Amino acid sequence: MNIKVFDTKQELDAYAADLLCAKVAAKPNAVLGLATGSTPIGIYKELAARHRAGLSFQQVTTYNLDEYVGLDAANDQSYAYYMRDQLFSLLDIPADQTHLPQGMAEDLDLECERYDTMLQAQPVDIQLLGLGHNGHIGFNEPDAKLSGGTHVVKLKEETREANARFFSSMDEVPRYAITMGVGSILKADTIILAACGADKSSIVEQALTGPITTEIPASLLQTHPRVIVLLDREAAQRLTL
Ligand code: GLP
Numbered sequence: 001m002n003i004k005v006f007d008t009k010q011e012l013d014a015y016a017a018d019l020l021c022a023k024v025a026a027k028p029n030a031v032l033g034l035a036t037g038s039t040p041i042g043i044y045k046e047l048a049a050r051h052r053a054g055l056s057f058q059q060v061t062t063y064n065l066d067e068y069v070g071l072d073a074a075n076d077q078s079y080a081y082y083m084r085d086q087l088f089s090l091l092d093i094p095a096d097q098t099h100l101p102q103g104m105a106e107d108l109d110l111e112c113e114r115y116d117t118m119l120q121a122q123p124v125d126i127q128l129l130g131l132g133h134n135g136h137i138g139f140n141e142p143d144a145k146l147s148g149g150t151h152v153v154k155l156k157e158e159t160r161e162a163n164a165r166f167f168s169s170m171d172e173v174p175r176y177a178i179t180m181g182v183g184s185i186l187k188a189d190t191i192i193l194a195a196c197g198a199d200k201s202s203i204v205e206q207a208l209t210g211p212i213t214t215e216i217p218a219s220l221l222q223t224h225p226r227v228i229v230l231l232d233r234e235a236a237q238r239l240t241l
Helices: 009-026 041-052 079-086 108-121 157-166 182-186 198-209 217-223
Strands: 002-006 031-034 061-064 066-068 126-129 151-154 176-179 190-195 227-232
Touching: 002 009, 009 031, 009 041, 009 126, 009 190, 009 227, 041 079, 061 079, 061 108, 066 079, 108 151, 108 176, 182 217, 190 198, 190 217, 198 217
Parallel strands: 002 227, 031 061, 031 126, 126 190, 190 227
Antiparallel strands: 066 176, 151 176
16 A cells, blocks of 8 residues: 655645546546545645646546435535535536435435446546544445445444534434445545544554454455555554554
8 A cells, every 4th residue: 555644634635636636637537536524625625726727627527435315415414515515616527427326316226226337337537535433434334244336324323423513413413324335446446545633543553554354444445456545644643654
């Protein structure tokens, strides 16, 4: 694994944006896999700045990792809302080239199949990932077994609690989500995993240097040939580099 440690989050954000923008410059119709959470926000700000400076995203296609079940795109806690707010409204990317799993779909199994079919037709060039405190990637929670394709997942209480900060009460935090599977994530040509803060240092150490186990979904990234891990000093503090 290619691990890079940055003194500041701003440097990390700029580096991640460099990687994504270099891909878009070299391949204007690149397929980008995108993530939510607090970690990518600065990266998206950088992408918006690069667009303002002249880089076009008009031919880019995006696939997001996950979405809550039961929140529509107008709900400000949905990932569809987040992506519009933090990124898509700041780029020139046509809305019909941006994809998220539909958490309001009547038939969720059919929605998972639809998402996988699209992903198979448009393989992801670069997948951006954050890291959950329990090692989840997307919403692939630790388990005795993991799903390859897009699926509905029951969120762990620890994940609901970690994400409760965005909702007005714990009751409002959805219990289910749709997520790309680890199998789909690993099909991306290149993966960027970004993690910041001392609170991520333990899971960073386990995911990158511990045994490969479905109980830490991010540890499966060790099997991928092109993973670039971007960390700030705090998140990297338990690694001997
Ligand atoms: C959520 C998302 C993940 C994200 C994780 C970490 O659970 N589904 O994709 O990686 O949060 O978020 P943060 O970057 O806020 O720590």
